[in-house]
Amino acid sequence: MHSMLDISTLHYLVLGAALFLLGVIGVLTRRNVVIVLMSIELILNAVNLNLVAFSRYWQGIHGTGALHGQVFAIFIITDAAAEAAVGLGILIAFFRNKETVNVDEVNLLKW
Amino acid sequence: MNPAAVPTNPPVATPFFFYLLAAVMIIGGILVITRKNAVHSAMALITTLLAQAALYLMLYAPFVAGVQIILYAGGIMVLFLFVIMLISIERTQKERQFNKQWLVGIAAAAALGGLFIAVYTSTTAGRTLFPEGKLSFAEGENTQRIAGLLFDRATGTYMFAFEIASLLLLVAIIGAVVMAKKRI
Numbered sequence: 001m002h003s004m005l006d007i008s009t010l011h012y013l014v015l016g017a018a019l020f021l022l023g024v025i026g027v028l029t030r031r032n033v034v035i036v037l038m039s040i041e042l043i044l045n046a047v048n049l050n051l052v053a054f055s056r057y058w059q060g061i062h063g064t065g066a067l068h069g070q071v072f073a074i075f076i077i078t079d080a081a082a083e084a085a086v087g088l089g090i091l092i093a094f095f096r097n098k099e100t101v102n103v104d105e106v107n108l109l110k111w
Numbered sequence: 112m113n114p115a116a117v118p119t120n121p122p123v124a125t126p127f128f129f130y131l132l133a134a135v136m137i138i139g140g141i142l143v144i145t146r147k148n149a150v151h152s153a154m155a156l157i158t159t160l161l162a163q164a165a166l167y168l169m170l171y172a173p174f175v176a177g178v179q180i181i182l183y184a185g186g187i188m189v190l191f192l193f194v195i196m197l198i199s200i201e202r203t204q205k206e207r208q209f210n211k212q213w214l215v216g217i218a219a220a221a222a223l224g225g226l227f228i229a230v231y232t233s234t235t236a237g238r239t240l241f242p243e244g245k246l247s248f249a250e251g252e253n254t255q256r257i258a259g260l261l262f263d264r265a266t267g268t269y270m271f272a273f274e275i276a277s278l279l280l281l282v283a284i285i286g287a288v289v290m291a292k293k294r295i
Contacts, residue, residue: 007129009241010231012170015133017227019140019159021220026144028216029209034149034195038156041187042140045163048175056170057241067253070175071260071269077182078276082283084187088194089290095198096293102203104210 012053019046031102033094037087044080048073128169135162147204149195153188160184174254 019042026039055069095101139159146152160183167176259266261273 007125007169011129011133012166013231013241014227015136015166017224017231018137021224021227022137022140022144024223025217025220028219029213030144031206031208031210032149032203034191034198035144035146035152038143038149038152038191041156041183042143042159045160045183048179049163049166052167052170052172052175055172059171064252065256067256067260068268070172070253070257073172073175074178074257074261075269075272075276077178078280081182081187082279084190085283085287086290088190089287091194092197092291101198102206 009053009057012056013050016046016050016053019043019049031104033091033101033103033106036103037084037091040083040087041080044076044083048076051076125169129166132162132166132169135159136166147208149200149203150192153191153195156191157184157188160188172253174257 023039023042023046026042027036030036030039051069051073053069055067055073058066058069091101094106098105136159139155139162142155143152143159146155160179164176164179164184167173167179260269261267262270264270267273
């Protein structure tokens with residue numbers, strides 16, 4: 001019934017995993033804080049894609065009213081907005097004090 | 112409600128659009144983490160987010176797709192571009208772009224990728240982890256049903272969580288204002 005060309009839940013999960021890994025690489029290797037924050041957005045979006053794909057999978061089992069994954073995705077978008085606002089606020093305060101946006105020069109709390 | 116009902120407008124060329132959008136998303140993601148100019152990264156991220164909104168439509172989630180475009184591509188990314196405008200990017204472009212632990216970072220990401228592959232290819236009793244269920248075609252009430260889960264007194268499973276989310280946004284607003292002020 002399912003040919004190789006049919007798009008299944010697993011296709012979306014693999015795409016989400018690839019995006020998640022790109023975000024992890026960005027967070028771990030980049031120096032620019034703005035791009036690190038954008039990589040975090042990539043990670044959150046990978047999770048959102050997984051949640052909506054799971055919601056679709058769940059609808060296939062429990063009928064079209066099972067939308068819990070989509071509701072979770074909306075909550076995660078809300079969290080991403082809050083995180084971006086606070087993170088960029090911290091970035092502005094940091095840039096005002098140190099005149100740099102590089103993560104490895106953030107060492108005020110190190111001794 | 113019958114999942115086996117014949118859809119009035121069945122999806123067309125689903126594999127083609129999935130692989131096209133997936134390629135756009137992956138290329139956009141690679142550009143986000145490799146560009147020197149933060150504005151170029153932001154543009155690549157906006158492309159990725161829009162392609163993802165199209166994928167949400169393919170997953171029969173029109174409300175989440177709309178929220179993704181309005182809130183993510185329209186709100187959060189404008190905030191990012193605004194902050195990029197406030198900080199000077201000319202000097203950063205001449206500096207080293209990757210930190211000293213980049214090799215360790217890529218190794219850690221590769222280990223995580225190996226974990227993903229192991230999980231997604233594992234089988235229990237001959238079945239993969241996520242066997243495809245029956246295909247159902249969502250009716251046109253997606254937004255209404257999500258509103259029912261979020262707001263309705265009888266069916267609102269997530270009503271309390273929704274109120275807490277408004278509190279979180281309030282705290283984030285206060286935090287952002289306090290952090291960006293010159294003198295507290």
